[in-house]
Amino acid sequence: xxxxxxxxxYLIKTRGQQVTLSCSPxxxxxxxxxxxxxxxxxxxxxxxxxxETQRNKGNFPGRFSGRQFSNSRSEMNVSTLELGDSxxxxxxxxxxxxxxxxxFGSGTRLTVV
Amino acid sequence: SQKIExxxxxxxxxxxxxxxxxxxxxxxxxxxxxxYRQDPGRGPVFLLLIRENEKEKRKERLKVTxxxxxxxxxxxxxxxxxxxxxxxxxxxxxxxxxxxxxxKGNQVVVIP
Numbered sequence: 543x544x545x546x547x548x549x550x551x552y553l554i555k556t557r558g559q560q561v562t563l564s565c566s567p568x569x570x571x572x573x574x575x576x577x578x579x580x581x582x583x584x585x586x587x588x589x590x591x592x593x594e595t596q597r598n599k600g601n602f603p604g605r606f607s608g609r610q611f612s613n614s615r616s617e618m619n620v621s622t623l624e625l626g627d628s629x630x631x632x633x634x635x636x637x638x639x640x641x642x643x644x645x646f647g648s649g650t651r652l653t654v655v
Numbered sequence: 656s657q658k659i660e661x662x663x664x665x666x667x668x669x670x671x672x673x674x675x676x677x678x679x680x681x682x683x684x685x686x687x688x689x690x691y692r693q694d695p696g697r698g699p700v701f702l703l704l705i706r707e708n709e710k711e712k713r714k715e716r717l718k719v720t721x722x723x724x725x726x727x728x729x730x731x732x733x734x735x736x737x738x739x740x741x742x743x744x745x746x747x748x749x750x751x752x753x754x755x756x757x758x759k760g761n762q763v764v765v766i767p
Binding site: 575583590632639643648 | 687689691696697698699700701704744746748752753754755756757758759760
C-alpha cells in the first residue's frame with residue numbers, strides 16, 4: 543500500500559512569504575500529526591488532526607496553522623516566514639492516535655532565505 | 656512538562672557487537688514507549704512499542720526493555736551490521752493527551 547506522501551520535498555522561500563505544505567496519509571488513516579525537526583531542537587510537535595478536527599496543538603505561534611480535509615489529506619501553512627522556520631517538516635499518519643505507532647512521510651525541507 | 660533524554664554523543668560500534676541505547680524520561684510514567692529509526696533526510700520509521708506492563712520486547716535483532724521505576728528504556732541491537740547505522744529516537748505520549756513526544760535521538764555508527 544502507498545505510504546505517506548508529502549509535497550513538495552524541497553522548498554526555498556524568502557522571509558515574509560507564506561508557504562503551504564501538503565500531506566496525504568495512508569489510506570484509512572484518520573489521524574495526521576505534523577512535526578518540525580531541526581538539528582538543535584529535534585522533533586517538535588506542531589498539531590494533530592483527526593476527522594477534520596484539530597485534536598492537539600503544540601507550542602508554536604499562530605503563524606503556523608493547519609487543516610484536514612474529508613479525505614484525511616492535511617495541509618499546514620506558515621505565514622510571514624522567518625529564518626528560524628527553516629526545518630524539515632514531517633507529517634505522520636496513524637489509524638486513530640499514537641498507540642499503534644506513526645508512519646511518517648519523507649518530509650518537506652523548507653529553507654527560508 | 657515531559658522531558659525525554661537520549662545521549663547526544665554518537666555511538667561507534669564494531670560490526671557484530673551489541674549496541675545499547677538509553678532513553679530516560681521525567682515526570683509521569685507513560686502507558687507505552689516507542690522506538691523509531693531515522694536515516695538522514697528521511698522521516699522516522701516505527702520499530703517497536705513496549706507497554707508499561709511489559710519488561711521486555713523483541714523483534715528480530717532488536718530488544719527493548721522498559722523500567723518504569725527507573726523511568727528508563729534500553730534499546731539493544733544485537734549482532735550489529737553497517738546497515739544499522741542510523742539515528743534512533745524514543746518517543747512516548749504526553750500526559751493527558753495522545754500527542755507523541757520524541758527524544759532528540761542517538762546516532763549509531765556501525766564500523767565494518
